[in-house]
Amino acid sequence: MQFENTLEFAQRLDKQDTLNSYRDHFLFPKVNEKQVIYFTGNSLGLQPKNAKKYVDEVMQDWEELAVEGHFYADKPWWDYHERLANPLSKIIGAKPSEITVMNTLTVNLHLLMVSFYRPKGKRYKIICEEKAFPSDQYMLQSQVRFHGYDPNDAIVEIKKRDGEHNFRIEDILDTITEVGEECALILIGGVNYYTGQVFDMKTITKAGHDIGAFVGWDLAHAAGNIKLELHDWDVDFASWCSYKYMNSGPGNASGCFIHERFHNQTEIPRFEGWWGTSRETRFLMKPQFEPMPNADAWQLSNAPILALAPYLASLELFDEVGMDALIKKRNLIVAYLEYILKEIDAQVESTFEIITPSNPKERGTQLSVFLHGEGKKLFEFLMKNGVITDWREPNVIRLAPAPFYCSFEDMFRFGQILKQGILEKNSELSS
Known part of the structure; x- marks a missing residue:
């Protein structure tokens, strides 16, 4: 599939997603009165509404x-x-x-x-x-x-x-x-x-x-x-x-x-x-x-x-x-997240290194990203702006778009917030 880094494309993927309705089965925290982009299902999954x-x-x-x-x-x-x-x-x-x-x-x-x-x-x-x-x-x-x-x-x-x-x-x-x-x-x-x-x-x-x-x-x-x-x-x-x-x-x-x-x-x-x-x-x-x-x-x-x-x-x-349906969406949404990361990396003066294997058979839902040239301030910016992820020393964020409740629009929005955080940091350094 030829991906696009646009809101319209992400929303089109969501409309085609047979699991998209299951997002409504979970409860999301809010930051700044907006539903968060939740990447930490690899630490603690969201609460199912039926729990x-x-x-x-x-x-x-x-x-x-x-x-x-x-x-x-x-x-x-x-x-x-x-x-x-x-x-x-x-x-x-x-x-x-x-x-x-x-x-x-x-x-x-x-x-x-x-x-x-x-x-x-x-x-x-x-x-x-x-x-x-x-x-x-x-x-x-x-x-x-x-x-x-x-x-x-x-x-x-x-x-x-x-x-x-x-x-x-x-x-x-x-x-x-x-x-x-x-x-x-x-x-x-x-x-x-x-x-x-x-x-x-x-x-x-x-x-x-x-x-x-x-x-x-x-x-x-x-x-x-x-x-x-x-x-x-x-x-x-x-x-x-x-x-x-x-x-x-x-x-x-x-x-x-x-x-x-x-x-x-x-x-x-x-x-x-x-x-x-x-x-x-x-x-x-x-x-x-x-x-x-x-x-x-x-x-x-x-x-x-x-x-x-x-x-x-x-x-x-x-x-x-069933696991087969979850894995099918997992592979697509992780691939789209990988694409978004590479797109943003090409647009800003930064270097992201995805240390998770690129072979889909050797990875699951998680992408671990080494933020060369960035620091914990970028992680803190993401958290303050509604992207819930986690930090691992020395300079890694782990992103786990759980297929049950993460959307393709989440991936696009994350990319825009990530880009904003890097550009604001670069602007501060140059001023």
Whole structure:
């Protein structure tokens, strides 16, 4: 498609967009009494309008039924979490039995490592990406120390080449081969939080299995953003937060995937709690743990219903639309944003470097832009003028036009505000 940097062209794309009406299903903050251009769905998705209804239902059941809401609410609380498994399975590429929802992301990764990081003898090393999200770094370091190893020895980081912003698949595979039978676990973010690079999860998972290691994925920036086929890719486990692209609300519950081959393994190391025991005998209060025959065996406590309610509300929208339609719009709107950035770059005395891969297969919704010659004042200008984005040191803004609620007109308007900010800065410098 031949793009144009005009309002008329952007509005024409919006009219052709089959998902354009879903924008009205979300609530937007306002700056200067105008609806913002929202680029931070990769940090916290906007609130779906139906979320309040789902939460209010729980509050009303609590008011009217109290404890009896566990069994007699319209959506009984005791099996509330099970309603999320089917819609999530379509987003994650899994069987519903391989999905559970519990806790929060880093908590779940720690719990999953009880099962999937089992260092023994010379097989004790973990492979991860260089400069992984800090929470993952802290988790991995504490896990290897817990098992008595030195993180500097036990954690092997895949490096980027000098002068390059992204990882090369050949370097990842070479590292896996080099570590070989010393590797106990590979745990990588499916989408790099800083650059937005999408990893070849299928190829990396196979390479890890070929050397006898478990392979897991942190899908914080992948779930609801890119096409996933965790079951078919033979991934051992994964976890993700729900508050980014899946719009479930701040700090909300995390999803987990555990491949079905690990279900019904009573001998597998696992921290256990009563919500993971057989639902048929759970309320008999038996002293012996009887694991659920699915991913729910990894649950510990009864589900946080008030947290799950907005998550279920958002998943209703995902179920209506489907990931294929979201990805189709995602590819087009990200390409248009890329075009707008290059157009503005050519019109002003500045240099933008998009450090996210240009290949659509290697990126999702996010474009990370290195603002050479600019500083944080430009970011602050954008924020004051209704463009909600985020800043990452040393000089990067991340732009994530979530396809559910971002429009092509947003992309055009962003370009005009960006241009205005740079021209005003240049004018100040020359005066």
